[in-house]
Amino acid sequence: MRKLLVGFGVAGVALLGWTLRVGTVQAAQDPAASPQFYTTRVQPIFKEHCYRCHGGFNHRGGLNLATKAGMMKGGHDGPAVIPGDPTKSLLVRLIRHEGPAKDPMPMPPKLPKISDADIATVTQWVKAGAIMPDDARR
Structure with a gap:
């Protein structure tokens, strides 16, 4: 998964609903929270x-x-x-x-x-x- 995301760049990752954090990928916060x-x-x-x-x-x-x-x-x-x-x-x-x-x-x-x-x-x-x-x- 990590290798796949590297090709997207920051803008591509943001479009997927993910945020980058110092070498890790984390899901965006649940709107229900x-x-x-x-x-x-x-x-x-x-x-x-x-x-x-x-x-x-x-x-x-x-x-x-x-x-x-x-x-x-x-x-x-x-x-x-x-x-x-x-x-x-x-x-x-x-x-x-x-x-x-x-x-x-x-x-x-x-x-x-x-x-x-x-x-x-x-x-x-x-x-x-x-x-x-x-x-x-x-």
Whole structure:
């Protein structure tokens, strides 16, 4: 791989989405690892599908998804998100409908399942560390 990249030069490497670092090649940072990804991509999903029960004044199951503190604290069943590990994150398991059948139940409970694209976005965000602003209510 190193020999192949030498022929590209710095401009070619930049076009491939790679950055050079003192003799090594490193992938560009995952865009999901930024507060802007949460604000522009993840929070709208939560607002559309989750905030009715887990935002504002409603905190069903003790879970508030509208703030970073609420997200990290979780609800009655423990933390909603394990940053960096979507397979252990209760939130991801529930929106995939892979969690316990009854308590907590798959989310959202009465509406159709969240789209696969939205589930992938939330999963990508959790895998990248679940980065979000300190207070993402607005």
